[in-house]
Amino acid sequence: xxxxxxxxxxxxxxxxxxxxxxxxxxxxxxxxxxxxxxxxxxxxxxxxxxxxxxxxxxxxxxxxxxxxxxxxxxxxxxxxxxxxxxxxxxxxxxxxxxxxxxxxxxxxxxxxxxxxxxxxxxxxxxxxxxxxxxxxxxxxxxxxxxxxxxxxxxxxxxxxxxxxxxxxxxxxxxxxxxxxxxxxxxxxxxxxxxxxxxxxxxxxxxxxxxxxxxxxxxxxxxxxxxxxxxxxxxxxxxxxxxxxxxxxxxxxxxxxxxxxxxxxxxxxxxxxxxxxxxxxxxxxxxxxxxxxxxxxxxxxxxxxxxxxxxxxxx
Amino acid sequence: xxxxxxxxxxxxxxxxxxxxxxxxxxxxxxxxxxxxxxxxxxxxxxxxxxxxxxxxxxxxxxxxxxxxxxxxxxxxxxxxxxxxxxxxxxxxxxxxxxxxxxxxxxxxxxxxxxxxxxxxxxxxxxxxxxxxxxxxxxxxxxxxxxxxxxxxxxxxxxxxxxxxxxxxxxxxxxxxxxxxxxxxxxxxxxxxxxxxxxxxxxxxxxxxxxxxxxxxxxxxxxxxxxxxxxxxxxxxxxxxxxxxxxxxxxxxxxxxxxxxxxxxxxxxxxxxxxxxxxxx
Numbered sequence: 001x002x003x004x005x006x007x008x009x010x011x012x013x014x015x016x017x018x019x020x021x022x023x024x025x026x027x028x029x030x031x032x033x034x035x036x037x038x039x040x041x042x043x044x045x046x047x048x049x050x051x052x053x054x055x056x057x058x059x060x061x062x063x064x065x066x067x068x069x070x071x072x073x074x075x076x077x078x079x080x081x082x083x084x085x086x087x088x089x090x091x092x093x094x095x096x097x098x099x100x101x102x103x104x105x106x107x108x109x110x111x112x113x114x115x116x117x118x119x120x121x122x123x124x125x126x127x128x129x130x131x132x133x134x135x136x137x138x139x140x141x142x143x144x145x146x147x148x149x150x151x152x153x154x155x156x157x158x159x160x161x162x163x164x165x166x167x168x169x170x171x172x173x174x175x176x177x178x179x180x181x182x183x184x185x186x187x188x189x190x191x192x193x194x195x196x197x198x199x200x201x202x203x204x205x206x207x208x209x210x211x212x213x214x215x216x217x218x219x220x221x222x223x224x225x226x227x228x229x230x231x232x233x234x235x236x237x238x239x240x241x242x243x244x245x246x247x248x249x250x251x252x253x254x255x256x257x258x259x260x261x262x263x264x265x266x267x268x269x270x271x272x273x274x275x276x277x278x279x280x281x282x283x284x285x286x287x288x289x290x291x292x293x294x295x296x297x298x299x300x301x302x303x304x305x306x307x308x309x310x311x312x313x314x
Numbered sequence: 315x316x317x318x319x320x321x322x323x324x325x326x327x328x329x330x331x332x333x334x335x336x337x338x339x340x341x342x343x344x345x346x347x348x349x350x351x352x353x354x355x356x357x358x359x360x361x362x363x364x365x366x367x368x369x370x371x372x373x374x375x376x377x378x379x380x381x382x383x384x385x386x387x388x389x390x391x392x393x394x395x396x397x398x399x400x401x402x403x404x405x406x407x408x409x410x411x412x413x414x415x416x417x418x419x420x421x422x423x424x425x426x427x428x429x430x431x432x433x434x435x436x437x438x439x440x441x442x443x444x445x446x447x448x449x450x451x452x453x454x455x456x457x458x459x460x461x462x463x464x465x466x467x468x469x470x471x472x473x474x475x476x477x478x479x480x481x482x483x484x485x486x487x488x489x490x491x492x493x494x495x496x497x498x499x500x501x502x503x504x505x506x507x508x509x510x511x512x513x514x515x516x517x518x519x520x521x522x523x524x525x526x527x528x529x530x531x532x533x534x535x536x537x538x539x540x541x542x543x544x545x546x547x548x549x550x551x552x553x554x555x556x557x558x559x560x561x562x563x564x565x566x567x568x569x570x571x572x573x574x575x576x577x578x579x580x581x582x583x584x585x586x587x588x589x590x591x592x593x594x
Contacts, residue, residue, distance in 0.1 A: 029416035040409035043465025054442035136524035138543035139564035151359035160362040
């Protein structure tokens, strides 16, 4: 399926296909359109648009799960900014993003280039690396929890094979975050691996070969032939990975419960704790909106920055 | 054979071998999980790692179902995932058809609004969604597990892109013969779109199957309405976790998704958008 790879583009970008859809032949469909659109439109309005607005409203209230609600204005937001735990979880989330996103991209792009478009059995690698992307995250993390456990494979393996006395990875404030990052990369890099190998398949072999004949080494060929052609995929992968990494939740929730202390607690865990442990929905909603604004800002920066390095018409 | 091609062959042989080692290391955690799932309870933690215990205990897989109500969890997950997927596929194929084929005022603006909803992360929505479920009396119900996340613009986007590639002539001929948009949608478009719908179906099913944060919030009676991820998470941090049984249950939770990925391997790329941000 050659058309498959064209899906790997940032959603929402106008494509040639958009113009094809504007055919004058089919007209006066207004009333039918209403019926066709009703389920999706109704569902999105009730379950996405309305809650988005409500989230903002709730964040301006003292809003316990049960009991009296009181309008607070921006007090929840000022309380968040003054809460040392919230500041810490923002830093933790940022640290996770800073470690996870570059490592994920380097591992997935490196492996995609290494496997290359020509190697036999590359489909097997795609399927293999994609498996943990699709298996239930909780099940994946359970496996890694056992792996990191004192007495688990890592501990006993390091001890008996290398004579190294392993730390208690999940219980140590130095090791807990790297453990969460390592688990997340194992779990998630198959997604970008697939994005990149699909993009590499589209690079014409003839151009690589003629560059080789002109005396370009492998690094030069990658830099001047391959790289410009895969920048749209790199941009797509970076953006998606950034957005999802700010939302990290299950890995620390199951591996460490945010611990030790709050060393691995993330923004989403904070939202969950405020909302469903302390039952303060207003504060939870405000924290959710702060996350949303961070994600929007980072995505906007990405989209502005892309003009400098992403090449769509090569 | 020149020495140059020989050198290249040796290099590619070494590279291939190293890749296979990487693949084996990557599989390590899963192998460890399977290995643990077949060990007797007192052999999970040993000073030196062993692939096999003193016996291969298949009984662990049956024991997992009596240790915790995993039978119930699996049925709940299956029901929620199938029902949710059905809603997603029906709603998105209908709206995708409208965006791809029907002419109406404000179509482009409405489509942008649809795509705009993709930007809102689930974490912003969970608080008001919980309040909405309270207001509807849906807390701790199957409705709440199925409906809130079954209207995503991903399916609409994915299917619209596919519908646009179907030649309009196919439908125009039918419309000239007096075929209305509904029949044209059902008789011509849907059968042609079967591959795209299959991709959407599988990826949506998998995303429902693995979803954790929302069930964690909305389910109170875990033994009654709990899904598989929720059932697994029950045992985190408990003293004396039965790791061999937990691994057996984890493996069982993975098996359906692994099979679907292998089955759908040719179409994984198309599913990237559905999986990328749709992990609800």
